[in-house]
Amino acid sequence: SQTIxxxxxxxxxxxxxxxxxxxxxEGTSNPNLYWYRQxxxxxxxxxxxxxxxxxxxxxVPQNLSASRPQDRQFILSSKKLLLSxxxxxxxxxxxxxxxxxHGYTFGSxxxxxxx
Amino acid sequence: GxxxxxHPSTLSVQEGDSAVIKCTYSDSASxxxxxxxxxxxxxPQLIIDIRSNVGEKKDQRxxxxxNKTAKxxxxxxxxxxxxxxxxxxxxxxxxxxxxxxxxxxxxxxLTIIP
Numbered sequence: 001s002q003t004i005x006x007x008x009x010x011x012x013x014x015x016x017x018x019x020x021x022x023x024x025x026e027g028t029s030n031p032n033l034y035w036y037r038q039x040x041x042x043x044x045x046x047x048x049x050x051x052x053x054x055x056x057x058x059x060v061p062q063n064l065s066a067s068r069p070q071d072r073q074f075i076l077s078s079k080k081l082l083l084s085x086x087x088x089x090x091x092x093x094x095x096x097x098x099x100x101x102h103g104y105t106f107g108s109x110x111x112x113x114x115x
Numbered sequence: 116g117x118x119x120x121x122h123p124s125t126l127s128v129q130e131g132d133s134a135v136i137k138c139t140y141s142d143s144a145s146x147x148x149x150x151x152x153x154x155x156x157x158x159p160q161l162i163i164d165i166r167s168n169v170g171e172k173k174d175q176r177x178x179x180x181x182n183k184t185a186k187x188x189x190x191x192x193x194x195x196x197x198x199x200x201x202x203x204x205x206x207x208x209x210x211x212x213x214x215x216x217x218x219x220x221x222x223x224x225l226t227i228i229p
Contacts, residue, residue, distance in 0.1 A: 106158040
């Protein structure tokens with residue numbers, strides 16, 4: 001069966017510090033991968049998605065970047081965090097439509113507080 | 116891109132009553148219509164979905180109905196229980212071929228009153 005791992009679960013970082021959040025998927029190959037951010041009490045904002053190694057699409061201009069160095073690894077990064085980067089970050093995966101994929105499976109999330 | 120609206124934004128119902136949440140979308144070529152449930156502090160989880168070739172799907176106390184002509188689909192929860200309290204998101208998939216990017220609605224906070 002497929003599983004998705006995301007870490008860390010919580011993170012408190014000072015303004016101006018770097019960020020690296022990691023997400024890995026097991027039990028499948030060539031998944032579509034996504035990074036979402038959710039502000040407190042708000043909806044889900046798509047940040048990045050990837051359909052393959054090295055292929056990253058950005059949905060909104062921001063202080064963040066994403067990379068996919070391996071097929072089942074997706075990393076969210078920042079060189080210098082802003083207060084507005086605080087939120088609940090969720091990684092998700094899905095099968096491509098060619099493999100019958102439809103819905104997402106989310107990781108357990110990282111709660112980031114920038115202080 | 117796909118424009119998605121959910122109504123209502125908050126909903127309170129007595130335990131045992133029914134709840135209905137409606138989602139409207141803009142892309143007439145959308146072909147997949149899921150609903151996600153997010154409990155406080157947890158990840159969203161898929162609870163039910165429907166493809167564009169059917170009008171209704173039911174799974175025990177929850178059901179989803181689709182009206183493609185009017186471009187909306189609804190989540191129905193019957194015999195509500197306290198554990199149904201959560202935020203619910205619709206997430207229709209648009210027609211962006213080759214990518215199954217979902218566009219999430221703004222969410223509906225459902226509170227079940229014991």
